[in-house]
Amino acid sequence: MPKLSSERFDLAVVGAGILGLATALAAARRGLRVLVIDRDAQANGASVRNFGFVTVTGQERGAMWERARRSREIWREVAEAAGIPIVHSGLWMMVRRAESVAVLEAFLRTEMGAGCRLLSAAEARRRCPQLPAPQATAVLESHSELRVESREAIPRLAAWLASAHGVTFMRDTTVTGIDMPNVYTSRAVLRAERLAVCPGDDFTGLYSERLARYALTRCKLQMLRLASPGFKLPAALMSDLGLARYLGYAELEAAAPLKARLEREQPEHLRHGVQLIVVQGADGSLVVGDSHHYAATPDPFAHEEVDALILDEFRAALGIEPPPTVERWIGTYASATDRQVLFDSPEPSVRTAIVTCGAGASTGFAIGEEVITSLFDSGAAA
Numbered sequence: 001m002p003k004l005s006s007e008r009f010d011l012a013v014v015g016a017g018i019l020g021l022a023t024a025l026a027a028a029r030r031g032l033r034v035l036v037i038d039r040d041a042q043a044n045g046a047s048v049r050n051f052g053f054v055t056v057t058g059q060e061r062g063a064m065w066e067r068a069r070r071s072r073e074i075w076r077e078v079a080e081a082a083g084i085p086i087v088h089s090g091l092w093m094m095v096r097r098a099e100s101v102a103v104l105e106a107f108l109r110t111e112m113g114a115g116c117r118l119l120s121a122a123e124a125r126r127r128c129p130q131l132p133a134p135q136a137t138a139v140l141e142s143h144s145e146l147r148v149e150s151r152e153a154i155p156r157l158a159a160w161l162a163s164a165h166g167v168t169f170m171r172d173t174t175v176t177g178i179d180m181p182n183v184y185t186s187r188a189v190l191r192a193e194r195l196a197v198c199p200g201d202d203f204t205g206l207y208s209e210r211l212a213r214y215a216l217t218r219c220k221l222q223m224l225r226l227a228s229p230g231f232k233l234p235a236a237l238m239s240d241l242g243l244a245r246y247l248g249y250a251e252l253e254a255a256a257p258l259k260a261r262l263e264r265e266q267p268e269h270l271r272h273g274v275q276l277i278v279v280q281g282a283d284g285s286l287v288v289g290d291s292h293h294y295a296a297t298p299d300p301f302a303h304e305e306v307d308a309l310i311l312d313e314f315r316a317a318l319g320i321e322p323p324p325t326v327e328r329w330i331g332t333y334a335s336a337t338d339r340q341v342l343f344d345s346p347e348p349s350v351r352t353a354i355v356t357c358g359a360g361a362s363t364g365f366a367i368g369e370e371v372i373t374s375l376f377d378s379g380a381a382a
């Protein structure tokens with residue numbers, strides 16, 4: 001029977017993914033005593049399986065775009081303080097269809113286009129001759145994006161929260177039940193005034209009855225790491241397929257003709273939810289993805305035909321042969337069709353936060369601040 005711990009925290013956080021860490025940071029910045037609990041011995045969820053691509057351009061217009069802008073600023077601050085390298089910056093959206101150029105032009109006319117500009121294909125080739133991209137018609141350039149190597153950045157962020165902000169971590173520990181101020185875990189009963197539940201794509205554990213109302217599912221993504229191509233990318237790279245997925249572009253009226261053309265020309269890519277994102281690591285290697293398959297429990301296998309579609313888009317967009325694959329993995333994240341983020345208040349002193357789209361690395365820090373504001377500034381009772 002787990003023992004009652006005598007220590008009492010202002011806030012306990014369930015989950016040490018980016019959302020839990022972001023929430024812990026927002027609380028620690030207020031001088032609160034914070035405990036983070038995770039069932040894994042080390043970060044193993046979506047937060048270390050992603051591209052580490054902190055994307056502003058293309059996030060859904062409105063709240064998500066604002067969250068991404070705020071989160072990008074916090075990433076900059078934290079990266080410097082915690083010694084997390086920003087591996088590269090910016091985005092090149094390399095497109096090869098007239099319909100895509102129309103989407104980019106419409107995007108540039110919105111507030112989201114501020115600071116972005118359209119490069120001609122010739123200008124892009126001059127800037128990066130190693131990317132011949134013979135089919136490219138234009139490139140949207142943005143300077144807003146950052147890239148961190150998540151598998152290193154998330155552990156460093158946690159270590160810095162502990163050393164610089166005095167956040168306590170309990171790993172290898174599952175939270176099994178809650179009766180505030182008691183937090184029941186597989187090791188001990190802990191005490192906290194407030195609780196933030198950031199469980200990623202685990203919907204059948206804490207507050208499962210409440211989460212069942214939200215029609216949540218999981219999205220599985222296939223990812224590849226390729227050897228260094230021998231040159232430095234000018235920015236993170238994306239292609240036409242991203243314009244049909246990222247809502248900041250896809251929800252523009254101008255996107256309809258592009259979607260219709262992609263349905264005709266790349267039905268298999270769309271069927272597997274394939275789009276192209278290419279980011280680079282400090283050693284020059286490329287993280288390349290991805291695909292999107294939805295199920296309550298997606299199968300855990302990486303399918304060769306899906307990887308082949310991703311690499312086919314790599315060839316078409318960049319105009320070079322993909323370097324050898326050195327790693328493959330899958331990841332899953334929470335997904336909902338009616339929202340990008342789920343906030344729930346199961347009890348006055350408890351908040352649940354789940355990012356229900358593939359944007360938690362880009363928006364997590366802002367969401368963490370929202371959770372703490374809601375818990376501590378709105379009269380939430382302990």
Ligand SMILES: Cc1cc2nc3c(=O)[nH]c(=O)nc-3n(C[C@H](O)[C@H](O)[C@H](O)COP(=O)(O)OP(=O)(O)OC[C@H]3O[C@@H](n4cnc5c(N)ncnc54)[C@H](O)[C@@H]3O)c2cc1C
Nearest residue numbers: 015017018019039045047050053175200331359360361362
């Ligand atoms: C392949 C892939 C690529 C992606 N690319 C990007 C990208 O480039 N940019 C971007 O912005 N987003 C991207 N995303 C999305 C992003 O990674 C997620 O939105 C984000 O990581 C979610 O963070 P989280 O902290 O909510 O979840 P997680 O990282 O999954 O963390 C949740 C944690 O909660 C713990 N937990 C759950 N229940 C309990 C319990 N009862 N007791 C103890 N611990 C518990 C788990 O062990 C886990 O460590 C990608 C996702 C994937 C899978």
